[in-house]
Amino acid sequence: HAHEAKASQWALLNYRRTQTPYMITRRVLKSPKKNAFTHTVYKQAQHVICLSQAIVQSVLTSVPEAKVSVIGDMFADLAWQEDKVAQIKEKYQGRVLVGQVGALSMKDKGNHIAIDAFKSLPENKFILLLLGEGGDRSQLEYRAKGMTNVEFMGFREDIGNYIRALDIFVFPSLMEGFGSSILDAMSVEVPIVASKAGGIPEIIEHGHNGLLCETGSSESLAESILALDQDAALSKKLVINAKQDVGAYIPAKIADKYISLYLNKLPKKIG
Numbered sequence: 001h002a003h004e005a006k007a008s009q010w011a012l013l014n015y016r017r018t019q020t021p022y023m024i025t026r027r028v029l030k031s032p033k034k035n036a037f038t039h040t041v042y043k044q045a046q047h048v049i050c051l052s053q054a055i056v057q058s059v060l061t062s063v064p065e066a067k068v069s070v071i072g073d074m075f076a077d078l079a080w081q082e083d084k085v086a087q088i089k090e091k092y093q094g095r096v097l098v099g100q101v102g103a104l105s106m107k108d109k110g111n112h113i114a115i116d117a118f119k120s121l122p123e124n125k126f127i128l129l130l131l132g133e134g135g136d137r138s139q140l141e142y143r144a145k146g147m148t149n150v151e152f153m154g155f156r157e158d159i160g161n162y163i164r165a166l167d168i169f170v171f172p173s174l175m176e177g178f179g180s181s182i183l184d185a186m187s188v189e190v191p192i193v194a195s196k197a198g199g200i201p202e203i204i205e206h207g208h209n210g211l212l213c214e215t216g217s218s219e220s221l222a223e224s225i226l227a228l229d230q231d232a233a234l235s236k237k238l239v240i241n242a243k244q245d246v247g248a249y250i251p252a253k254i255a256d257k258y259i260s261l262y263l264n265k266l267p268k269k270i271g
Contacts, residue, residue, distance in 0.1 A: 052199025075183035078160030088165035104134030116218035
């Protein structure tokens with residue numbers, strides 16, 4: 001069972017040598033490369049598991065013969081401590097605490113969309129925490145120059161405490177195969193605003209367990225943040241529904257799906 005490109009290539013070569021069947025889990029939205037070798041890697045796989053229907057379509061665009069199905073990611077069941085969460089909230093007391101978790105990558109994660117949204121929000125009321133590291137940090141810091149309502153937190157070992165402390169979790173990705181960080185926010189009962197990119201709408205149903213904003217639009221993101229802040233009943237409803245829905249992504253249930261796939265799709269041993 002291969003989970004990335006080189007492992008998938010090795011699995012094909014090993015299959016040719018030993019006839020050991022292999023599966024691939026495809027996590028990214030970008031289509032597999034359109035060359036003969038990559039095509040064979042996916043065509044010869046016993047099965048290709050995609051985290052979302054959006055990824056299924058990207059695979060089939062390159063390899064129409066691939067045998068595919070969807071099994072979503074699982075939430076991390078992050079640890080958090082009530083006293084640590086309280087300390088974070090105390091530090092930002094009087095502000096609406098909004099956070100984005102993920103790599104600092106404008107091309108994929110759209111961190112600049114969040115920064116631009118905060119240029120139109122009341123600076124003394126809302127504050128944005130960008131949790132994560134990445135190659136675009138310097139560009140993003142330049143974009144946020146002079147803003148007192150944006151903080152770069154870097155990589156945090158205690159990320160569970162920070163997500164739990166948020167008033168709103170934002171996920172303005174421009175390209176996203178699934179968006180597993182959304183599951184973490186759902187599990188710790190934080191209302192979510194996310195873009196419509198890739199597989200995100202397969203997790204978030206607008207108005208039911210989160211709000212969806214237009215991909216690439218800082219104005220739409222800002223409007224959604226304001227809507228959540230101004231409507232406590234809506235925020236509560238989204239949190240309750242999200243907590244129920246995230247139960248479909250607990251590790252045991254995802255493991256059961258993989259085991260069922262192994263039993264039903266892999267060839268049976270002879271003798």
